[in-house]
Amino acid sequence: MAVAEDLKSDDERMILDAVDQFLERHVRPVAHDLEAKDEYPHEIVERMKELGLFGATIGEDYGGLGLSASTYTKIVERVSAVWMSVSGIFNSHLIMAQAVERAGTEEQKRHWLPRFATGELRGGIALTEPDAGTDLQAVRTRATKDGNGYRVTGTKTWISNSVEGTVLAVLTKTDPAAEPRHKGMSLFLIEKGDGVRVSRKLEKLGYKGIDSGELVFEDCFVPADNLIGGIEGRGLQQILGGLELGRINVAARGVGIARACLDDSVRYAQQRKTFGKPIAEHQAIQFKLADMATQCEAARLLVAQAAAAYDRGERCDMEAGMAKLFATEAAIHNSLEAMRLHGAYGYSKEFNIERYYRDAPLLAIGEGTNELQRIIIAKQLVARNPA
Numbered sequence: 001m002a003v004a005e006d007l008k009s010d011d012e013r014m015i016l017d018a019v020d021q022f023l024e025r026h027v028r029p030v031a032h033d034l035e036a037k038d039e040y041p042h043e044i045v046e047r048m049k050e051l052g053l054f055g056a057t058i059g060e061d062y063g064g065l066g067l068s069a070s071t072y073t074k075i076v077e078r079v080s081a082v083w084m085s086v087s088g089i090f091n092s093h094l095i096m097a098q099a100v101e102r103a104g105t106e107e108q109k110r111h112w113l114p115r116f117a118t119g120e121l122r123g124g125i126a127l128t129e130p131d132a133g134t135d136l137q138a139v140r141t142r143a144t145k146d147g148n149g150y151r152v153t154g155t156k157t158w159i160s161n162s163v164e165g166t167v168l169a170v171l172t173k174t175d176p177a178a179e180p181r182h183k184g185m186s187l188f189l190i191e192k193g194d195g196v197r198v199s200r201k202l203e204k205l206g207y208k209g210i211d212s213g214e215l216v217f218e219d220c221f222v223p224a225d226n227l228i229g230g231i232e233g234r235g236l237q238q239i240l241g242g243l244e245l246g247r248i249n250v251a252a253r254g255v256g257i258a259r260a261c262l263d264d265s266v267r268y269a270q271q272r273k274t275f276g277k278p279i280a281e282h283q284a285i286q287f288k289l290a291d292m293a294t295q296c297e298a299a300r301l302l303v304a305q306a307a308a309a310y311d312r313g314e315r316c317d318m319e320a321g322m323a324k325l326f327a328t329e330a331a332i333h334n335s336l337e338a339m340r341l342h343g344a345y346g347y348s349k350e351f352n353i354e355r356y357y358r359d360a361p362l363l364a365i366g367e368g369t370n371e372l373q374r375i376i377i378a379k380q381l382v383a384r385n386p387a
């Protein structure tokens with residue numbers, strides 16, 4: 001339910017219609033069961049390949065759909081309103097692709113992007129380590145020069161698509177003594193194989209179905225051609241550039257969850273009766289619906305604003321941070337309000353509300369915690385408004 005759906009081009013309309021059809025035919029009927037079993041949605045992945053979702057934001061020159069961030073966020077919202085985990089399968093894959101497209105050499109783009117776009121090669125970004133998450137400059141995975149390549153050793157954890165995927169953009173230290181620390185960081189594309197081991201699949205509160213794993217790199221040989229951009233010391237900037245789109249996309253997931261909670265609640269409030277009337281006629285419930293709808297619409301507008309700035313090629317870390325912060329908190333808020341409104345049924349495994357309630361908090365952690373977003377927003381606010 002969107003109070004203010006904006007005008008769309010014909011192309012965008014066609015793509016969004018195709019996504020809606022895919023969701024109704026292939027995702028909604030199986031989401032509840034697959035989520036309950038924490039089962040990877042292989043069939044859905046095949047349909048996503050056909051739709052071209054693995055190349056959604058990759059340029060047409062490299063075999064992708066070349067969608068704008070504005071259109072892409074509308075896709076992510078729709079997918080997340082049905083089952084958020086599905087969006088994770090192509091989101092972090094596209095952040096990896098984004099790093100190659102923005103920072104890779106022409107040869108790297110031609111080599112990797114067409115195979116990312118078809119979904120033949122799928123993966124994500126391996127940044128986090130057991131002792132380094134928000135403070136990415138503290139990563140310890142080491143890449144040491146060896147002949148015409150590098151030897152990579154270290155552990156990455158919480159990596160989405162690391163069990164089912166085949167390739168990852170891995171943040172490493174090529175010079176651990178460098179000051180500032182980011183000058184010693186480099187980003188490599190590493191295909192799983194010799195020297196790369198999935199040590200475990202992690203158990204989670206929500207975001208089930210999609211694989212979150214721990215990866216161990218043991219003296220793994222990586223050809224020098226896989227160093228993104230071909231020059232050491234640029235890894236942190238390369239991945240942070242891709243994270244702007246990542247944050248806008250997490251914000252769009254927040255809008256999706258906030259909207260699913262609202263849609264289910266508006267329906268239920270008209271069906272459930274207490275004291276002789278639908279609960280939608282009780283003022284306390286009306287207040288909840290009004291607040292949920294307002295949060296959802298405000299979140300969508302912030303996402304649209306950030307996506308538009310991104311599409312214009314402007315620096316948009318503040319806009320992306322605001323969208324991510326507000327929309328993900330809206331998802332958390334709406335999931336709890338939807339649970340209260342559904343009473344015991346909200347707490348039941350038979351309904352989707354408890355899933356939204358388990359999925360939403362991840363959004364406050366992934367792609368930079370909401371505490372980090374506040375820091376980014378405040379720093380930019382001051383930088384843009386010198387006294």
Ligand SMILES: Cc1cc2nc3c(=O)[nH]c(=O)nc-3n(C[C@H](O)[C@H](O)[C@H](O)COP(=O)(O)OP(=O)(O)OC[C@H]3O[C@@H](n4cnc5c(N)ncnc54)[C@H](O)[C@@H]3O)c2cc1C
Pocket residue numbers: 092124125126127128131132133134135157158159160161204207212362365366367368369370371372375
């Ligand atoms: C389901 C799931 C999927 C994930 N997928 C991926 C993935 O695909 N790839 C990947 O690389 N990572 C992934 N992550 C990891 C995620 O990006 C990190 O969990 C996140 O960056 C936070 O890092 P951390 O957990 O180490 O928390 P920490 O960095 O240890 O932070 C702990 C707390 O301290 C706060 N904090 C830290 N620094 C500051 C500061 N300077 N000021 C104020 N507060 C601060 C944080 O906000 C947080 O509240 C995933 C995580 C989950 C749960």
